[in-house]
Amino acid sequence: MQKSKTTREIGDIGENAVAAYLMKNGYEILRRNFTVRGGEIDIIARKGDRIAFVEVKTRKAGSMTSGESAVTASKKQHLIKTAEIFYRDHVKKYGPAKCRFDVAVIELKYDKVVNARYYVSAFDVGDVSHR
Secondary structure: OOOOOOHHHHHHHHHHHHHHHHHHOOOEEEEEEEEEOOEEEEEEEEEOOEEEEEEEEEEEOOOOOOOHHHOOHHHHHHHHHHHHHHHHHHHHHHOOOEEEEEEEEEEEEOOEEEEEEEEEEEEOHHHOOOO
16 A cells, blocks of 8 residues: 655646746756745746746645646745845846746646646736735
């Protein structure tokens, strides 16, 4: 009997799938699990002059809550603040870039990806009330 995976292991499966998707589509992965006090961004990727800050939500197939519903206003605020910290350092090294916030929702069955949804520009800074 196979041991049940931890939440982190399940999340890693989803993040690996999304990173592979991005690389296949010409993105360079700049960072994974970029963490600062008060926030984390799962994947930061660049293609040309565009940086995508990607939030990955991985769920087991048939989960009671959707990955989309887990990206709350509070979560968006944390992502934006964390992205601002990353971006300040990035601009110093590489110059300005256009930024966007993407969301990827991955569904697993027996640790295999059975469904994936990727939302380009899922939200922007204006979508979050008073930061």
